[in-house]
Amino acid sequence: MGKRQSWYPGHMVATQRTIRELAPYLSAFIEVIDARAPNISRHQPLQQWIGRTQLIMVMNKAELADPDATQRWLGWFKSHGVTALAISAQNPRVKIEVEKAIRRILAPPYRLAVVGVPNVGKSTLLNKMVGGHRVMTGAKPGITRGPQWIRLPGGWEWLDLPGVVTPRHSEDWRLKVLGIVPSTAEERLLLVEKIWELVVPQMPLPENWRDWGRSRGYLKTGGVLDEQRTADAIVLAFQNGKFGRVTLEEPGEG
Ligand SMILES: Nc1nc2c(ncn2[C@@H]2O[C@H](COP(=O)(O)OP(=O)(O)OP(=O)(O)O)[C@@H](O)[C@H]2O)c(=O)[nH]1
Incomplete structure (x- = not known):
C-alpha cells in the first residue's frame, strides 16, 4: 500500500519545478504518450505547469495501436485544439516526421523538451531526434543529472532533461498492462x-x-x-x- 502512495513524490516535485522554470525558455514541450491509451498515459497537470508554452502530443508506439482508434484520437486532439501526431519512435523515419510536424507550427530556433510518464519511449524518441549527440550523464546517486542542451544544425535545440512525470490513474489496469506502472x-x-x-x-x-x-x-x-x-x-x-x-x-x- 505504502509503495502505491509514494510513487516517487520527491522526484515529482523536482520535475514540476524544473518544468515550470524551463517553460518560458522553450518553444514547446513534446509530451510522449502511449498510442494505446492516449488519455490515461498523459500527465494532466502538465498543461498547467507549462503555461503558455506550446504542448505537442506525440502518440508513440502507434504501430501497436488499432489504426482506426489512432485516427479517432488524432481527430479528438485536433477538435480540442491540441497538436498531436502518431509515431513509432523505433521507425527510422521518425526524425523526419517529427521535425516536419514541428516546422509546421513553430519557427526556429526550436527549443524543445521531451516529457512523459515512464516507459512511453521518451529516450528512444530523443535519441532518434539528436542522433549520436546525446550527452549521457550518470543517473547514479552522487552524479548530478541536470538538464543539458543539445544544439544541432538548423536551429534545433533539444533539452535532455529527466522528464519523467507520473501517471494520474496509477492503479488503472491499462497502465499496468502497458508497463507504464509496474x-x-x-x-x-x-x-x-x-x-x-x-x-x-x-x-x-x-x-x-x-x-x-x-x-x-x-x-x-x-x-x-x-x-x-x-x-x-x-x-x-x-x-x-x-x-x-x-x-x-x-x-x-x-
Ligand atoms: N514497439 C515499440 N516500442 C518502443 C517504441 N518506442 C520505444 N519503445 C520501447 O519501449 C520501451 C521504453 O522506451 P524508453 O525510450 O526507454 O522509454 P522512456 O519513456 O524513456 O522510459 P523511462 O526511462 O522509464 O521514463 C523500450 O523497450 C523501447 O525499446 C515504439 O515506437 N514502438
Missing part, C-alpha cells in the same frame, strides 16, 4: 484475464489463456501448468504487440 506477479494473474478478453476475438487463440500456456509447455514438475509464467509471458507478449494491435481507450471515455 505490476506485481499477483496482479498479472488478473491482468491476463483482461488481456485474453481483448485479444481472443481478434486472434486464433484458445478460449482459455491456460491452454495457451500448456501449448507453450509452461509446465511445472508433474506436468501442472505454471500459471505465473504463463501470465507473465502473456502480459509481455501483449505489451510487445504479439497479440495484435489493440487500443485500450476511446476518446471521450472519461
Whole structure:
C-alpha cells in the first residue's frame, strides 16, 4: 500500500519545478504518450505547469495501436485544439516526421523538451531526434543529472532533461498492462484475464489463456501448468504487440 502512495513524490516535485522554470525558455514541450491509451498515459497537470508554452502530443508506439482508434484520437486532439501526431519512435523515419510536424507550427530556433510518464519511449524518441549527440550523464546517486542542451544544425535545440512525470490513474489496469506502472506477479494473474478478453476475438487463440500456456509447455514438475509464467509471458507478449494491435481507450471515455 505504502509503495502505491509514494510513487516517487520527491522526484515529482523536482520535475514540476524544473518544468515550470524551463517553460518560458522553450518553444514547446513534446509530451510522449502511449498510442494505446492516449488519455490515461498523459500527465494532466502538465498543461498547467507549462503555461503558455506550446504542448505537442506525440502518440508513440502507434504501430501497436488499432489504426482506426489512432485516427479517432488524432481527430479528438485536433477538435480540442491540441497538436498531436502518431509515431513509432523505433521507425527510422521518425526524425523526419517529427521535425516536419514541428516546422509546421513553430519557427526556429526550436527549443524543445521531451516529457512523459515512464516507459512511453521518451529516450528512444530523443535519441532518434539528436542522433549520436546525446550527452549521457550518470543517473547514479552522487552524479548530478541536470538538464543539458543539445544544439544541432538548423536551429534545433533539444533539452535532455529527466522528464519523467507520473501517471494520474496509477492503479488503472491499462497502465499496468502497458508497463507504464509496474505490476506485481499477483496482479498479472488478473491482468491476463483482461488481456485474453481483448485479444481472443481478434486472434486464433484458445478460449482459455491456460491452454495457451500448456501449448507453450509452461509446465511445472508433474506436468501442472505454471500459471505465473504463463501470465507473465502473456502480459509481455501483449505489451510487445504479439497479440495484435489493440487500443485500450476511446476518446471521450472519461
Ligand atoms: N514497439 C515499440 N516500442 C518502443 C517504441 N518506442 C520505444 N519503445 C520501447 O519501449 C520501451 C521504453 O522506451 P524508453 O525510450 O526507454 O522509454 P522512456 O519513456 O524513456 O522510459 P523511462 O526511462 O522509464 O521514463 C523500450 O523497450 C523501447 O525499446 C515504439 O515506437 N514502438
